[in-house]
Amino acid sequence: MSCPEILPDHVLSLLKTSKYLHLATCSKPECIPSVSLMNYTYISPDRVYVPKGAEHSSSDRCHFIIMATQRDTEKYENIIQNPQVSVLIHDWVTAKKLSLRKSSMSNTPTPAEPAQVDPEQQNPDHPSRLLNLLQELNQSELSQMSATLRGYAEHLDTSSDEFDYYEKELLKANPDARVYTRGENVSVVKVKLVNAKVSDRENNTKFYD
Structure with a gap:
């Protein structure tokens, strides 16, 4: 399960600054698709979790997306059945x-506006x-510009140090996501990105593997 060694700067910028993305999952074997609006945090290769005493390996040099969800949801069930997911990010600025x-433009002009304006x-x-x-x-x-990123989702063990690490990273970027990371019914999901498809303003498409 390889991952893209290089992502274009504009995609990285979107990943770092956007608050939400659209997560697409699919059930198995029925193949019923589902799309959810999610808050998330992006984890660059230099910020991935590394167990204490271990060192970064080549397999760690990947891009990850961290999200949280309740376990009694359709998207969670889909991820358990079929870990292949896609996410869509878009520049809404x-x-x-x-x-x-x-x-x-729709506001009523105030008396303070210059009288010479027609x-x-x-x-x-x-x-x-x-x-x-x-x-x-x-x-x-x-x-x-919009980008579709494909990846593999993994549910993290709530008792693990990795869960604690990524939960903290998620809450740093999204304090309002705390409701999804508390209780016995929670799941923190780590998505390992494997490729990207980017569409530019001239409707050209580039792939990054």
């Missing part, structure tokens, strides 16, 4: 900026302002 931009230009429905928004939308859509 530009979309968020556009949403804020659109919201600001009242029609202040109207969010004015053609020139709508055209500007559409142009920004088109440009931003072209600049967005």
Whole structure:
């Protein structure tokens, strides 16, 4: 079970900065797919868990994603039956900026705004302002990038040091994930990434194995 030696910088940046990803699992033998929105943390090769007294080996030099879930869920059952999973990450930053931009355009002008501004230009429905928004939308859509990462998921033993290590790493990045890591019904899942498919703004696709 090999892993990609190199992932492009923009994918690594997304993995490090995004709060959520979409996790795809599939039951076996029925092959019924399921998709879940998950918070997670990315573990680079230099941050993987190493037992006390051991040293990094070549098999440790992989990229991992850590998530937490309840055991009485469909995705957990799917992972136990079929550890092959996929995750989707996407750059939503530009979309968020556009949403804020659109919201600001819809606000009613305040008296403090310059009197010389054409009242029609202040109207969010004015053609020139709508055209500007559409142009920004088109440009931003072209600049967005998404990546599909395939991997193998492993449920960690709750009594192990590895569980404790990755739970702490997950909670550092996502304090609100604590609800998924407490109690007898919890599972911390480690996904070892094995390849990546990246689509760029021109709809070109590159594979990284």
